[in-house]
Amino acid sequence: MAYTAPRGTVDLLPQDTRKWQYLEQLLRTIADLYNVKEIRPPMFEHTELFNRSVGDTSDIVTKEMYTFADKKGRSLTLRPEGTAGVARAYVENKLFAAADKPVKLYYMGPMFRYERPQKGRQRQFHQFGVEMLGVEDPALDVEAMLMAVTIVQSLGLKNVRLVVNTLGDAKSRQAHKEALKKHFEPYLGELCHDCQERFEKNPLRILDCKVDHDHPAMKNAPRTIDYLTDEAKAYFDQVLALLDDLEVSYVVDPNLVRGLDYYCHVVFEVISDDPILGAQSTLGGGGRYNSLIEELGGPATPGIGFAFGMERLVIALGDQLEEEEEHLDVYLMPLGEKGKNLAVQIQAMLRANGLSCDMDYQNRSMKAQFKTVDRMKANFAIIIGDDEVDQEVVNIKDTRTRNQETVALEDILAYLEKKMEE
Ligand code: HAM
Numbered sequence: 001m002a003y004t005a006p007r008g009t010v011d012l013l014p015q016d017t018r019k020w021q022y023l024e025q026l027l028r029t030i031a032d033l034y035n036v037k038e039i040r041p042p043m044f045e046h047t048e049l050f051n052r053s054v055g056d057t058s059d060i061v062t063k064e065m066y067t068f069a070d071k072k073g074r075s076l077t078l079r080p081e082g083t084a085g086v087a088r089a090y091v092e093n094k095l096f097a098a099a100d101k102p103v104k105l106y107y108m109g110p111m112f113r114y115e116r117p118q119k120g121r122q123r124q125f126h127q128f129g130v131e132m133l134g135v136e137d138p139a140l141d142v143e144a145m146l147m148a149v150t151i152v153q154s155l156g157l158k159n160v161r162l163v164v165n166t167l168g169d170a171k172s173r174q175a176h177k178e179a180l181k182k183h184f185e186p187y188l189g190e191l192c193h194d195c196q197e198r199f200e201k202n203p204l205r206i207l208d209c210k211v212d213h214d215h216p217a218m219k220n221a222p223r224t225i226d227y228l229t230d231e232a233k234a235y236f237d238q239v240l241a242l243l244d245d246l247e248v249s250y251v252v253d254p255n256l257v258r259g260l261d262y263y264c265h266v267v268f269e270v271i272s273d274d275p276i277l278g279a280q281s282t283l284g285g286g287g288r289y290n291s292l293i294e295e296l297g298g299p300a301t302p303g304i305g306f307a308f309g310m311e312r313l314v315i316a317l318g319d320q321l322e323e324e325e326e327h328l329d330v331y332l333m334p335l336g337e338k339g340k341n342l343a344v345q346i347q348a349m350l351r352a353n354g355l356s357c358d359m360d361y362q363n364r365s366m367k368a369q370f371k372t373v374d375r376m377k378a379n380f381a382i383i384i385g386d387d388e389v390d391q392e393v394v395n396i397k398d399t400r401t402r403n404q405e406t407v408a409l410e411d412i413l414a415y416l417e418k419k420m421e422e
Helices: 014-033 047-055 059-063 083-092 138-154 170-190 193-201 203-208 230-245 310-317 337-352 366-375 386-391 409-421
Strands: 044-046 066-069 075-078 103-112 124-133 160-166 264-272 282-289 303-309 328-335 357-359 378-385 393-398 404-408
Touching (some): 014 310, 044 083, 047 075, 083 103, 083 124, 124 138, 124 310, 138 160, 138 230, 138 282, 138 310, 160 230, 170 193, 170 203, 230 264, 264 303, 282 310, 303 310, 328 337, 328 409, 337 357, 337 386, 337 409, 366 378, 378 386, 378 409, 386 393, 393 409, 404 409
Parallel strands (some): 328 378
Antiparallel strands (some): 066 075, 103 124, 124 303, 160 264, 264 282, 282 303
16 A cells, blocks of 8 residues: 555655745744744644634534544544634633733644645644734734734735724624624525524624625625724724834725634734735734633633744745755765775764764765765865875865865864865
């Protein structure tokens, strides 16, 4: 039997991981700029956590979770997203006791959703997510959005839009929910089975139904923005005014509702128009969630956050990094058994002094070994024949100048360090 990776998962090979490392490094640097600290919650949680937070009418919970029973019969689920786990960890570890608020956390790692795979959509995918807990202030909402925008800008991504909307506070959402029920009731028989259930439990979810997307009743469905309380509207207006002050460009899309149940007030997405992304053009999304922590048993704590799909960021990066070349400091070329033993020792000594090295283990000809020097883009080749071993010297070739010199064993490190400074 030929084994293949499970559908919706991929192997990231060395030619791919360089791009990922670049992305990860950049994300960590931006997190530092925003004083956001890393948290690493587990990959799986009790299933109930996701039902409660992401919502038991969301597609993620009803259709996409990898849920299994462990040997003691507990229902566990591979995390489909990061907010729920961070919120749980915040409560469990009493991070709410911190003197300085907001508590700003980021995470980076695999998430799991049983979806139909396509470009930019996998079953095991990666998110970089940020959660800011303990403060409700339009300025913080804007900080979160600005951080998301900074990320795509730092990656040099063009044709990217910040799309924002508000779902309002609890009162606004209740009024909107009633309006949605009234609106959809006459069409109930025409909507899909899922929407009929959503109608009862959470009519907002009808608006992001993939099946009934083109039903005529969707076009003129009540919009959250028309049911806002004065306070919720004032909050949203402040957010938009601050974005204007900072000259962050955005578009308000009254139809943006996001697919997770914990949101209130501001929701946003970062969308790319780059055709390279195909149908999966949403690079990231997020919003405010003010009752999640309380629902999970913590003290009333507002929060805001967002997450980017890292696969999509890597796709959007395209071939931007292609020219940046990797290199090796030294490639050791033993020619014969004695040379090999010496190469092993020199290699260990050089590495201990911070030089990246590799050597030939295949007893190949000088010509074949020089080809490897080229392929690995080694700056120096150290050639060690049996004669050199006897004379306690090596030949060092500088591949940039093509000069070759004979160097005594004890001088190798000093010689290379001097050359590397030139
Ligand atoms: P989300 O919109 O479900 O939000 O996911 C965020 C991002 O993850 C998406 O915009 C997309 O780029 C990426 N993504 C989602 N599913 C897949 C998939 N199957 N394959 C590849 N990429 C995918 C959340 O997860 C929220 N927890 C974000 C958040 C944080 N809200 C507040 N804090």
